[in-house]
Amino acid sequence: MEMLIGGGIAALTIYAAANWQTNDKKKIVHVFNNLDYKVKDQSPALIKTYKTDVYTTYTYNVPYGLVDDPKLQVLEKVLNRPVKISFTNQKLHIKVYQQKLNKEYPYNVFASKGHWSIPIGMSQDGIIYHDFEQIPHMIVSGSTTWGKTVFMRMFMTHLIENNPDGVEFYILDLKGRLAFNRYRNLKQVKAIVGDHKESAKVLKMVKRDIKKDIDYLLSIDAENAKEGNIKTRKFIIIDEAGELKPEKSMSDEDREYARDCQSVMSYIARVAGQVGYKMIFGTQYPTKEVLDPQIKANAIARVAFRLATSVQSGVAIDQPxxxxxxxxxxAIYKTVDEHLVQTPFISKEEIWERIGRYNNVSPTNETTAERRTDIVEL
Structure with missing residues (x-):
């Protein structure tokens, strides 16, 4: 089990590290003693120290019966540096980094890995990437203004730059289309909608396309998009998916559209990943009601920005x-492993400089859902 310590443990600060002039090994021993982190008279014993220019790892033999303890998170305050703690095979590993992450990393420092990989951000151990071919669906959560939408626009830009003729986007911007509307005429954007009715139309259209692609793969005895030589990948971006949760306050019509949306999103999560469809489920307010169990079970990639409570964090990434x-x-990026990252920052101006050449239609006031003439009529 591994604990990422991002900073700010208010409940338990033992020493003011800046005024305590001793080495890290002694500080760690003092923390063990003050936390009573031992079994009877047996305490963890240091067996190995591994040092690089970036970090130092202290490895301890731990007495049987002693496991990792959340209280050890106080080490970051004590050492006044980022710390990552892991516990495997009765060994406690305390990795102490020399420097804290910067508060911002520009997009241009993140080299492209091509294909369907995107940069998630800079971690203490270097740049972290996500490969949508390996893990097709992702949940992105975060309170307003903390970076969720900027992150979505960043990876959209990255995918267009690397696959200009092989990527399509279907964007459900449930904040009135304001966050993505300026990209509506990019040739890679097939639809941007902002209400329940249009969202249901677009999702039903996507579902129909999925079924056609499945039929094609069956006809050639292929198991997935790669094996079937399907070149295009289709990304369904839902920004503020909580708006698609049926509510009593909705009109009967909107509530029915919301149910349709929920049904298709669950279908995409269960069925479409290996067919070439990738769903990014974004929400400001992750709750059990908003995150359908099928979506959560199949979207094992999670990116969580600042959330209001530990309960929301528990829903989003299964831990506080x-x-x-x-x-x-x-943000915290979690799949099987877990990483604390500073996500790439890209301005609106830089996005347009990079992908504006694909803006092949003069701006109009039309809803871009109308660009697909075969959208299902409700």
Missing amino acids: GAEKLEYKGR
């Missing part, structure tokens, strides 16, 4: 921590 993130753009 996102409520303690201190800076805009700082």
Whole structure:
């Protein structure tokens, strides 16, 4: 089990590290003693120290019966540096980094890995990437203004730059289309909608396309998009998916559209990943009601920016921590492993400089859902 310590443990600060002049090994021993981190008279014993220019790892033999303890998170305050703690095979590993993450990293420092990989951000151990071919669906959560939408626009830009003729976007911007409307005429954007009715139309259209692609793969005895030589990948971006949760306050018509949306999103999560469809489910307010169990079970990639409470963090990434993130753009990225990252920052101006050449239609006031003439009529 591994604990990422992002900063800010208010409940338990033992020493003011800046005024305590001793080495890290002695400080760690003092923390063990003050936390009573031992079994009877047996305490962890240091067996190995491994040092690089970036970090130092202290490895301890731990007495049987002693496991990792959340209280050890106080080490970051004590050492006044980032710390990552892991516990495997009765060994406690305390990795102490020399420097803290910067509060911002510009997009241009993140080299492209091509294909369907995107940069997630800079971690203490270097740049972290996500490969949508390996893990097709992703949940992105975060309170307003903390970086969720900037992150979505960043990876959209990255995918267009690397696959200009092989990527399509279907964007459900449930904040009135304001966040993505300026990209509506990019040739890679097939639809941008902002209400329940249009969202249901677009999702039903996507579902129909999925079924056609499945039929094609069956006809050639292929198991997935790669094996079937399907070149295009289709990304369904839902920004503020909580708006698609049926509510009593909705009109009967909108509530029915919301149910349709929920049904298709669950279908995409269950069925479409290996067919070439990738869903990014974004929400400001992750709750059990908003996150359909099928979506959560199949979207095992999670990016959590600052959330309001540990309960929301628990729903988003199955553990507390996102409520303690201190800076805009700082996030926890979790799949099988877990990383604290500072996500790439890209301005609206730079986005347009990079992908504006694909803006092949004069701006209009039309809803871009109308660009697909075969959208299902409700």
